[in-house]
Amino acid sequence: MVKSESEMTWKDLEVGCIATEPGSARRYRTGDWRSQRPTYEFRKCIKCALCQIFCPEGCINQNAEGYFEADLYYCKGCGICARECPTGVITMVEEKE
Protein backbone atom coordinates (compact mmCIF):
# COMPACT_ATOMS: atom_id res chain seq x y z
CA MET A 1 0.00 0.00 0.00
CA VAL A 2 1.24 3.48 -0.87
CA LYS A 3 1.68 6.20 1.73
CA SER A 4 -1.19 8.52 2.48
CA GLU A 5 -1.04 11.85 0.66
CA SER A 6 -0.12 13.78 3.79
CA GLU A 7 2.96 11.58 4.31
CA MET A 8 4.12 11.54 0.69
CA THR A 9 7.08 13.63 -0.41
CA TRP A 10 7.58 14.76 -4.01
CA LYS A 11 9.94 11.82 -4.48
CA ASP A 12 7.19 9.33 -3.73
CA LEU A 13 5.08 10.49 -6.67
CA GLU A 14 4.91 8.27 -9.73
CA VAL A 15 5.75 9.65 -13.15
CA GLY A 16 3.09 12.22 -14.05
CA CYS A 17 1.38 11.67 -10.67
CA ILE A 18 -0.13 8.47 -12.05
CA ALA A 19 -2.00 6.40 -9.46
CA THR A 20 -0.77 2.85 -9.98
CA GLU A 21 -2.93 1.13 -7.38
CA PRO A 22 -6.43 0.39 -8.65
CA GLY A 23 -9.21 1.48 -6.30
CA SER A 24 -6.94 3.62 -4.16
CA ALA A 25 -9.50 6.43 -4.18
CA ARG A 26 -11.45 4.34 -1.68
CA ARG A 27 -8.97 5.42 0.96
CA TYR A 28 -9.59 9.07 0.28
CA ARG A 29 -11.85 10.42 3.03
CA THR A 30 -14.21 12.90 1.48
CA GLY A 31 -16.62 13.48 4.35
CA ASP A 32 -14.69 16.21 6.10
CA TRP A 33 -16.37 19.21 4.50
CA ARG A 34 -19.84 18.17 5.74
CA SER A 35 -21.71 20.86 7.68
CA GLN A 36 -24.60 18.59 8.79
CA ARG A 37 -24.76 14.94 9.72
CA PRO A 38 -27.61 12.44 9.75
CA THR A 39 -28.76 11.08 13.13
CA TYR A 40 -31.12 8.11 13.53
CA GLU A 41 -34.11 6.96 15.54
CA PHE A 42 -33.80 3.35 14.46
CA ARG A 43 -36.95 2.19 16.32
CA LYS A 44 -38.97 3.91 13.55
CA CYS A 45 -36.98 2.25 10.74
CA ILE A 46 -38.78 -0.24 8.48
CA LYS A 47 -35.54 -1.19 6.64
CA CYS A 48 -36.96 -0.14 3.27
CA ALA A 49 -33.49 0.93 1.98
CA LEU A 50 -34.86 4.07 0.30
CA CYS A 51 -32.20 6.15 2.02
CA GLN A 52 -29.51 3.88 0.64
CA ILE A 53 -30.94 4.09 -2.88
CA PHE A 54 -31.20 7.88 -2.83
CA CYS A 55 -27.88 8.66 -1.19
CA PRO A 56 -25.81 10.30 -3.97
CA GLU A 57 -22.60 9.23 -2.26
CA GLY A 58 -23.48 5.55 -2.01
CA CYS A 59 -22.23 5.72 1.55
CA ILE A 60 -25.16 4.11 3.38
CA ASN A 61 -24.62 0.52 4.51
CA GLN A 62 -26.45 -1.87 6.80
CA ASN A 63 -25.05 -2.11 10.31
CA ALA A 64 -24.83 -5.24 12.46
CA GLU A 65 -28.55 -5.00 13.35
CA GLY A 66 -29.51 -4.52 9.72
CA TYR A 67 -30.30 -0.82 10.04
CA PHE A 68 -29.23 1.54 7.29
CA GLU A 69 -26.58 3.98 8.44
CA ALA A 70 -24.26 6.53 6.78
CA ASP A 71 -20.50 6.02 6.68
CA LEU A 72 -19.43 9.42 7.97
CA TYR A 73 -16.04 9.18 6.26
CA TYR A 74 -17.90 9.82 3.02
CA CYS A 75 -21.29 11.34 3.94
CA LYS A 76 -21.52 14.93 2.60
CA GLY A 77 -24.43 15.89 4.80
CA CYS A 78 -26.72 16.70 1.88
CA GLY A 79 -29.83 15.60 3.78
CA ILE A 80 -31.40 13.70 0.90
CA CYS A 81 -31.70 10.55 3.04
CA ALA A 82 -33.55 12.50 5.73
CA ARG A 83 -35.94 13.95 3.18
CA GLU A 84 -36.67 10.62 1.48
CA CYS A 85 -37.06 8.43 4.57
CA PRO A 86 -40.83 7.62 4.71
CA THR A 87 -40.96 7.14 8.48
CA GLY A 88 -38.91 10.08 9.70
CA VAL A 89 -35.99 8.06 11.08
CA ILE A 90 -33.34 10.55 10.10
CA THR A 91 -32.76 14.04 11.48
CA MET A 92 -29.95 16.26 10.20
CA VAL A 93 -27.98 18.04 12.92
CA GLU A 94 -25.28 20.71 12.65
CA GLU A 95 -21.68 19.54 12.73
CA LYS A 96 -20.08 21.23 15.70
CA GLU A 97 -16.55 21.73 14.31
Next chain:
Amino acid sequence: MAIKVGMEVSVAMGEMVKLASADVIAAYPITPQTHIVEHLAELVADGELDAEFIAVESEHSAMSACLGSAAVGARTFTASAGQGLELMHEVLYVASAMRLPIVMAVANRALSAPLSVWGDHSDVMAVRDTGWIQMFTENGQEVVDNTLCAFRIAEHPRVLLPLMVHLDGFHLSHMIEPLLLPEQSEVDRFLPPNSYPLSLDPARPVTMGDFAPPVIYTETKWAQEVNLRASKEVILDCWKEFGDAFGRYYSPVESYHSEGARVLLLTMGSFSETAMLAVDSLRSQGVDVGLVRLRLWRPFPFDELRQAVKEAEVLIVLDRALSVGGPGGPVCSEVKAALYQVEPRPKVVSFVGGLGGRDITVSGFEEIIKRGMDIAEKGSASEFEMFGVRE
Protein backbone atom coordinates in the same frame (compact mmCIF):
# COMPACT_ATOMS: atom_id res chain seq x y z
CA MET B 1 25.04 8.48 -45.78
CA ALA B 2 22.82 11.51 -45.58
CA ILE B 3 20.67 12.42 -48.56
CA LYS B 4 21.08 15.91 -50.00
CA VAL B 5 17.79 17.54 -50.87
CA GLY B 6 16.39 20.95 -51.73
CA MET B 7 13.20 21.07 -49.75
CA GLU B 8 10.77 23.37 -48.00
CA VAL B 9 11.57 23.31 -44.29
CA SER B 10 7.98 22.37 -43.33
CA VAL B 11 8.06 19.42 -45.72
CA ALA B 12 11.45 18.37 -44.38
CA MET B 13 10.05 18.42 -40.88
CA GLY B 14 7.25 16.10 -42.05
CA GLU B 15 9.86 13.82 -43.58
CA MET B 16 11.68 13.69 -40.26
CA VAL B 17 8.48 12.74 -38.43
CA LYS B 18 8.10 9.96 -40.97
CA LEU B 19 11.69 8.83 -40.48
CA ALA B 20 11.05 8.87 -36.72
CA SER B 21 8.14 6.47 -37.42
CA ALA B 22 5.55 8.47 -35.50
CA ASP B 23 2.51 6.37 -34.57
CA VAL B 24 -0.05 9.13 -34.16
CA ILE B 25 -0.37 12.62 -35.60
CA ALA B 26 -3.28 14.69 -34.33
CA ALA B 27 -3.19 18.19 -35.71
CA TYR B 28 -5.28 21.02 -37.05
CA PRO B 29 -3.85 23.12 -39.87
CA ILE B 30 -3.11 26.78 -39.21
CA THR B 31 -0.87 29.21 -41.07
CA PRO B 32 2.15 29.13 -41.08
CA GLN B 33 2.28 25.55 -39.77
CA THR B 34 -0.07 24.15 -42.45
CA HIS B 35 2.51 22.59 -44.76
CA ILE B 36 3.87 20.40 -41.97
CA VAL B 37 0.45 18.93 -41.26
CA GLU B 38 -0.52 18.70 -44.93
CA HIS B 39 2.62 16.83 -45.79
CA LEU B 40 2.12 14.37 -42.94
CA ALA B 41 -1.51 13.83 -43.96
CA GLU B 42 -0.29 13.02 -47.48
CA LEU B 43 2.37 10.64 -46.22
CA VAL B 44 -0.21 8.75 -44.16
CA ALA B 45 -2.82 8.77 -46.95
CA ASP B 46 -0.28 7.50 -49.48
CA GLY B 47 0.75 4.68 -47.17
CA GLU B 48 4.29 5.98 -46.83
CA LEU B 49 3.91 6.49 -43.09
CA ASP B 50 2.13 3.82 -41.07
CA ALA B 51 0.53 6.15 -38.56
CA GLU B 52 -2.89 7.19 -37.35
CA PHE B 53 -3.67 10.68 -38.65
CA ILE B 54 -6.43 12.12 -36.48
CA ALA B 55 -8.15 14.98 -38.29
CA VAL B 56 -9.49 16.88 -35.31
CA GLU B 57 -11.93 19.79 -35.25
CA SER B 58 -9.74 22.19 -33.26
CA GLU B 59 -6.34 22.59 -31.66
CA HIS B 60 -7.84 21.95 -28.25
CA SER B 61 -8.92 18.56 -29.54
CA ALA B 62 -5.57 18.03 -31.26
CA MET B 63 -3.68 18.32 -28.00
CA SER B 64 -6.32 16.30 -26.13
CA ALA B 65 -5.98 13.50 -28.69
CA CYS B 66 -2.21 13.69 -28.26
CA LEU B 67 -2.61 13.16 -24.51
CA GLY B 68 -4.46 9.91 -25.09
CA SER B 69 -2.06 8.80 -27.77
CA ALA B 70 1.04 9.47 -25.68
CA ALA B 71 -0.64 7.80 -22.71
CA VAL B 72 -0.80 4.46 -24.54
CA GLY B 73 2.87 4.79 -25.38
CA ALA B 74 2.43 5.78 -29.03
CA ARG B 75 5.02 8.09 -30.59
CA THR B 76 3.00 11.28 -30.93
CA PHE B 77 3.48 14.39 -33.04
CA THR B 78 1.50 17.54 -33.57
CA ALA B 79 2.12 21.04 -34.85
CA SER B 80 0.55 24.42 -34.29
CA ALA B 81 1.13 28.16 -34.31
CA GLY B 82 -0.25 31.48 -33.08
CA GLN B 83 -3.96 31.35 -32.29
CA GLY B 84 -3.96 27.58 -32.62
CA LEU B 85 -1.36 27.24 -29.92
CA GLU B 86 -3.45 29.55 -27.76
CA LEU B 87 -6.54 27.41 -28.30
CA MET B 88 -4.69 24.35 -26.99
CA HIS B 89 -3.20 26.34 -24.14
CA GLU B 90 -4.90 24.71 -21.16
CA VAL B 91 -4.15 21.22 -22.43
CA LEU B 92 -0.43 22.03 -22.74
CA TYR B 93 -0.12 22.17 -18.94
CA VAL B 94 -1.81 18.78 -18.68
CA ALA B 95 0.63 17.19 -21.14
CA SER B 96 3.68 18.32 -19.19
CA ALA B 97 2.35 17.66 -15.69
CA MET B 98 1.26 14.18 -16.78
CA ARG B 99 4.72 13.66 -18.26
CA LEU B 100 3.49 12.70 -21.72
CA PRO B 101 6.27 12.85 -24.32
CA ILE B 102 4.53 14.64 -27.20
CA VAL B 103 6.63 16.39 -29.83
CA MET B 104 5.14 19.56 -31.30
CA ALA B 105 6.41 21.87 -34.01
CA VAL B 106 5.45 25.49 -33.50
CA ALA B 107 5.75 27.67 -36.60
CA ASN B 108 5.98 30.84 -34.56
CA ARG B 109 3.34 33.41 -35.33
CA ALA B 110 2.04 36.71 -33.99
CA LEU B 111 -1.19 36.83 -31.97
CA SER B 112 -4.37 38.68 -32.90
CA ALA B 113 -5.63 41.39 -32.82
CA PRO B 114 -5.05 42.82 -35.34
CA LEU B 115 -5.06 39.56 -37.27
CA SER B 116 -1.58 38.61 -38.37
CA VAL B 117 -0.54 35.27 -39.80
CA TRP B 118 3.10 36.36 -39.91
CA GLY B 119 5.92 35.43 -37.65
CA ASP B 120 7.10 36.58 -34.26
CA HIS B 121 7.49 35.01 -30.82
CA SER B 122 4.24 36.12 -29.17
CA ASP B 123 2.94 32.56 -29.27
CA VAL B 124 6.15 31.16 -27.75
CA MET B 125 6.08 33.58 -24.87
CA ALA B 126 2.43 32.88 -24.12
CA VAL B 127 3.24 29.20 -23.54
CA ARG B 128 6.48 29.87 -21.69
CA ASP B 129 5.34 28.45 -18.36
CA THR B 130 3.47 25.40 -19.61
CA GLY B 131 6.23 23.04 -18.48
CA TRP B 132 7.31 21.92 -21.96
CA ILE B 133 10.90 21.62 -23.08
CA GLN B 134 11.30 24.33 -25.72
CA MET B 135 14.02 25.00 -28.25
CA PHE B 136 14.53 27.57 -30.99
CA THR B 137 15.92 26.74 -34.42
CA GLU B 138 17.72 29.04 -36.83
CA ASN B 139 17.65 27.28 -40.19
CA GLY B 140 16.20 24.27 -41.96
CA GLN B 141 19.00 21.91 -41.04
CA GLU B 142 18.50 22.73 -37.37
CA VAL B 143 14.79 21.97 -37.74
CA VAL B 144 15.59 18.61 -39.34
CA ASP B 145 18.19 17.69 -36.75
CA ASN B 146 16.22 18.83 -33.74
CA THR B 147 13.02 17.11 -34.81
CA LEU B 148 14.95 13.87 -34.52
CA CYS B 149 16.55 14.92 -31.22
CA ALA B 150 13.12 16.03 -29.96
CA PHE B 151 11.68 12.51 -29.97
CA ARG B 152 14.76 11.07 -28.34
CA ILE B 153 14.82 13.69 -25.59
CA ALA B 154 11.08 13.75 -24.91
CA GLU B 155 10.78 9.96 -24.68
CA HIS B 156 13.97 9.44 -22.69
CA PRO B 157 13.08 7.52 -19.48
CA ARG B 158 14.68 10.23 -17.36
CA VAL B 159 12.76 12.99 -19.14
CA LEU B 160 9.26 11.95 -20.28
CA LEU B 161 8.20 15.48 -21.10
CA PRO B 162 6.53 17.10 -24.07
CA LEU B 163 8.79 19.18 -26.27
CA MET B 164 8.24 22.11 -28.62
CA VAL B 165 10.53 22.72 -31.57
CA HIS B 166 10.11 26.38 -32.50
CA LEU B 167 10.68 27.44 -36.08
CA ASP B 168 9.92 30.97 -37.21
CA GLY B 169 6.74 31.20 -39.26
CA PHE B 170 7.47 31.89 -42.96
CA HIS B 171 11.06 33.03 -42.33
CA LEU B 172 11.83 29.37 -41.69
CA SER B 173 8.70 27.28 -42.21
CA HIS B 174 8.27 28.33 -45.86
CA MET B 175 11.90 28.50 -46.97
CA ILE B 176 13.25 26.04 -49.51
CA GLU B 177 16.74 25.16 -48.36
CA PRO B 178 19.48 22.71 -49.22
CA LEU B 179 19.25 20.09 -46.49
CA LEU B 180 20.83 16.84 -45.38
CA LEU B 181 18.23 14.24 -44.47
CA PRO B 182 19.42 11.18 -42.58
CA GLU B 183 18.77 7.68 -43.85
CA GLN B 184 16.23 5.43 -42.16
CA SER B 185 18.98 3.19 -40.80
CA GLU B 186 20.76 6.18 -39.25
CA VAL B 187 17.54 7.37 -37.64
CA ASP B 188 16.79 3.89 -36.31
CA ARG B 189 20.24 3.68 -34.78
CA PHE B 190 19.87 7.07 -33.11
CA LEU B 191 16.26 6.88 -31.95
CA PRO B 192 15.30 3.97 -29.68
CA PRO B 193 11.67 2.80 -29.61
CA ASN B 194 9.30 4.71 -27.33
CA SER B 195 9.01 2.83 -24.04
CA TYR B 196 6.64 4.93 -21.97
CA PRO B 197 6.76 3.19 -18.58
CA LEU B 198 3.19 3.45 -17.29
CA SER B 199 1.13 3.34 -20.44
CA LEU B 200 -2.59 2.61 -20.38
CA ASP B 201 -3.07 -1.14 -20.37
CA PRO B 202 -6.23 -3.00 -19.31
CA ALA B 203 -4.08 -5.68 -17.68
CA ARG B 204 -2.43 -3.12 -15.43
CA PRO B 205 -4.98 -0.43 -14.57
CA VAL B 206 -3.70 3.00 -13.58
CA THR B 207 -5.34 6.37 -13.04
CA MET B 208 -3.93 9.25 -15.05
CA GLY B 209 -4.74 12.89 -14.53
CA ASP B 210 -6.47 12.42 -11.20
CA PHE B 211 -6.95 15.25 -8.77
CA ALA B 212 -4.64 16.58 -6.09
CA PRO B 213 -5.94 18.20 -2.89
CA PRO B 214 -3.90 20.97 -1.23
CA VAL B 215 -2.03 18.40 0.84
CA ILE B 216 -0.15 17.07 -2.22
CA TYR B 217 -0.37 19.69 -5.04
CA THR B 218 2.80 21.52 -3.94
CA GLU B 219 4.74 18.25 -4.07
CA THR B 220 3.50 17.56 -7.60
CA LYS B 221 4.71 20.98 -8.78
CA TRP B 222 8.11 20.57 -7.18
CA ALA B 223 8.48 17.15 -8.81
CA GLN B 224 7.69 18.81 -12.14
CA GLU B 225 10.24 21.56 -11.56
CA VAL B 226 13.00 19.14 -10.58
CA ASN B 227 12.21 16.96 -13.57
CA LEU B 228 12.20 19.75 -16.16
CA ARG B 229 15.46 21.17 -14.84
CA ALA B 230 17.06 17.73 -14.81
CA SER B 231 16.08 17.19 -18.44
CA LYS B 232 18.92 19.51 -19.44
CA GLU B 233 21.46 16.80 -18.78
CA VAL B 234 19.71 14.46 -21.20
CA ILE B 235 19.34 17.28 -23.75
CA LEU B 236 23.09 17.94 -23.60
CA ASP B 237 23.87 14.22 -23.93
CA CYS B 238 21.51 13.91 -26.87
CA TRP B 239 23.07 16.86 -28.71
CA LYS B 240 26.53 15.46 -28.04
CA GLU B 241 25.61 12.04 -29.38
CA PHE B 242 23.80 13.59 -32.32
CA GLY B 243 26.96 15.54 -33.12
CA ASP B 244 29.09 12.41 -32.87
CA ALA B 245 26.73 10.54 -35.19
CA PHE B 246 25.88 13.26 -37.70
CA GLY B 247 28.67 15.81 -37.36
CA ARG B 248 26.53 18.76 -36.34
CA TYR B 249 26.73 19.85 -32.69
CA TYR B 250 24.20 21.93 -30.77
CA SER B 251 24.31 23.68 -27.42
CA PRO B 252 21.83 25.57 -25.21
CA VAL B 253 23.51 28.93 -25.87
CA GLU B 254 25.39 29.31 -29.13
CA SER B 255 27.97 31.96 -29.75
CA TYR B 256 29.37 33.81 -32.73
CA HIS B 257 32.52 35.91 -32.26
CA SER B 258 31.37 36.40 -28.69
CA GLU B 259 34.56 35.34 -26.92
CA GLY B 260 36.03 38.41 -25.29
CA ALA B 261 33.73 40.80 -27.17
CA ARG B 262 32.89 44.01 -25.30
CA VAL B 263 29.40 44.25 -26.78
CA LEU B 264 27.09 41.28 -27.27
CA LEU B 265 23.80 40.95 -29.08
CA LEU B 266 21.42 38.17 -28.01
CA THR B 267 18.88 36.76 -30.45
CA MET B 268 16.84 33.62 -30.90
CA GLY B 269 15.45 31.81 -33.93
CA SER B 270 16.00 32.55 -37.60
CA PHE B 271 16.89 36.23 -37.12
CA SER B 272 20.18 35.07 -35.62
CA GLU B 273 21.46 34.35 -39.12
CA THR B 274 20.89 37.96 -40.21
CA ALA B 275 22.37 39.19 -36.95
CA MET B 276 25.58 37.25 -37.74
CA LEU B 277 25.99 39.23 -40.95
CA ALA B 278 25.53 42.46 -39.01
CA VAL B 279 28.18 41.32 -36.52
CA ASP B 280 30.56 40.55 -39.39
CA SER B 281 29.96 43.94 -40.91
CA LEU B 282 30.48 45.87 -37.67
CA ARG B 283 33.55 43.85 -36.74
CA SER B 284 35.08 44.76 -40.11
CA GLN B 285 34.49 48.40 -39.10
CA GLY B 286 36.35 47.80 -35.84
CA VAL B 287 33.38 47.45 -33.49
CA ASP B 288 34.11 44.92 -30.75
CA VAL B 289 30.81 43.04 -31.02
CA GLY B 290 29.73 39.40 -30.92
CA LEU B 291 26.50 37.41 -30.95
CA VAL B 292 24.96 34.91 -28.53
CA ARG B 293 21.94 32.92 -29.61
CA LEU B 294 19.55 31.32 -27.21
CA ARG B 295 18.66 27.84 -28.44
CA LEU B 296 17.24 26.21 -25.33
CA TRP B 297 14.38 28.25 -23.91
CA ARG B 298 13.07 25.73 -21.37
CA PRO B 299 14.70 24.59 -19.20
CA PHE B 300 16.38 28.01 -19.20
CA PRO B 301 20.16 27.59 -19.55
CA PHE B 302 21.23 29.83 -16.65
CA ASP B 303 24.82 28.60 -16.35
CA GLU B 304 25.52 28.58 -20.08
CA LEU B 305 24.09 32.08 -20.50
CA ARG B 306 26.12 33.50 -17.58
CA GLN B 307 29.21 31.85 -19.00
CA ALA B 308 28.59 33.21 -22.50
CA VAL B 309 28.16 36.85 -21.46
CA LYS B 310 30.48 37.08 -18.46
CA GLU B 311 33.19 39.11 -20.17
CA ALA B 312 30.89 41.54 -21.95
CA GLU B 313 30.21 45.11 -20.83
CA VAL B 314 27.06 45.55 -22.85
CA LEU B 315 24.41 42.94 -23.67
CA ILE B 316 21.72 43.93 -26.16
CA VAL B 317 18.69 41.64 -26.31
CA LEU B 318 16.27 41.61 -29.22
CA ASP B 319 12.88 40.13 -28.40
CA ARG B 320 10.30 39.33 -31.05
CA ALA B 321 7.48 39.60 -28.54
CA LEU B 322 6.16 42.29 -26.24
CA SER B 323 5.16 41.88 -22.62
CA VAL B 324 2.57 44.64 -22.81
CA GLY B 325 2.77 46.98 -19.83
CA GLY B 326 5.67 44.96 -18.44
CA PRO B 327 9.43 44.99 -18.86
CA GLY B 328 9.25 44.99 -22.69
CA GLY B 329 10.94 41.89 -24.03
CA PRO B 330 10.14 38.66 -22.19
CA VAL B 331 13.47 37.02 -23.03
CA CYS B 332 15.34 40.13 -21.94
CA SER B 333 13.59 40.17 -18.59
CA GLU B 334 14.68 36.56 -18.01
CA VAL B 335 18.22 37.38 -19.09
CA LYS B 336 18.26 40.25 -16.59
CA ALA B 337 16.95 37.93 -13.88
CA ALA B 338 19.66 35.39 -14.70
CA LEU B 339 22.38 38.04 -14.41
CA TYR B 340 21.12 39.96 -11.38
CA GLN B 341 23.14 37.88 -8.90
CA VAL B 342 26.30 37.93 -11.03
CA GLU B 343 29.19 40.35 -10.42
CA PRO B 344 30.40 41.94 -12.61
CA ARG B 345 27.58 41.78 -15.12
CA PRO B 346 27.01 43.53 -18.44
CA LYS B 347 24.59 46.41 -18.81
CA VAL B 348 21.51 44.89 -20.41
CA VAL B 349 19.59 46.81 -23.07
CA SER B 350 16.19 45.62 -24.30
CA PHE B 351 14.80 45.98 -27.82
CA VAL B 352 11.52 44.64 -29.13
CA GLY B 353 11.18 44.28 -32.89
CA GLY B 354 10.50 41.97 -35.79
CA LEU B 355 6.84 41.78 -34.78
CA GLY B 356 4.09 40.34 -36.97
CA GLY B 357 6.48 39.30 -39.73
CA ARG B 358 8.37 42.57 -40.07
CA ASP B 359 11.91 41.95 -41.23
CA ILE B 360 15.00 43.23 -39.54
CA THR B 361 17.70 43.57 -42.15
CA VAL B 362 21.46 43.46 -41.67
CA SER B 363 21.60 47.24 -41.47
CA GLY B 364 18.68 47.09 -39.03
CA PHE B 365 20.71 44.90 -36.72
CA GLU B 366 23.69 47.23 -37.08
CA GLU B 367 21.43 50.07 -36.02
CA ILE B 368 20.18 48.07 -33.01
CA ILE B 369 23.73 47.32 -31.91
CA LYS B 370 24.88 50.94 -32.24
CA ARG B 371 21.77 52.30 -30.53
CA GLY B 372 22.17 49.69 -27.77
CA MET B 373 25.76 50.78 -27.17
CA ASP B 374 24.57 54.35 -26.99
CA ILE B 375 21.86 53.52 -24.43
CA ALA B 376 24.34 51.50 -22.36
CA GLU B 377 26.59 54.54 -22.17
CA LYS B 378 24.05 57.32 -21.66
CA GLY B 379 21.16 55.45 -20.12
CA SER B 380 17.53 55.55 -21.17
CA ALA B 381 14.30 56.74 -19.56
CA SER B 382 12.32 53.73 -20.83
CA GLU B 383 12.50 50.04 -19.99
CA PHE B 384 13.02 49.09 -23.63
CA GLU B 385 12.92 50.43 -27.19
CA MET B 386 10.54 49.36 -29.90
CA PHE B 387 12.80 48.96 -32.90
CA GLY B 388 11.62 50.43 -36.18
CA VAL B 389 8.34 51.86 -34.89
CA ARG B 390 7.21 54.94 -36.87
CA GLU B 391 6.74 57.89 -34.52
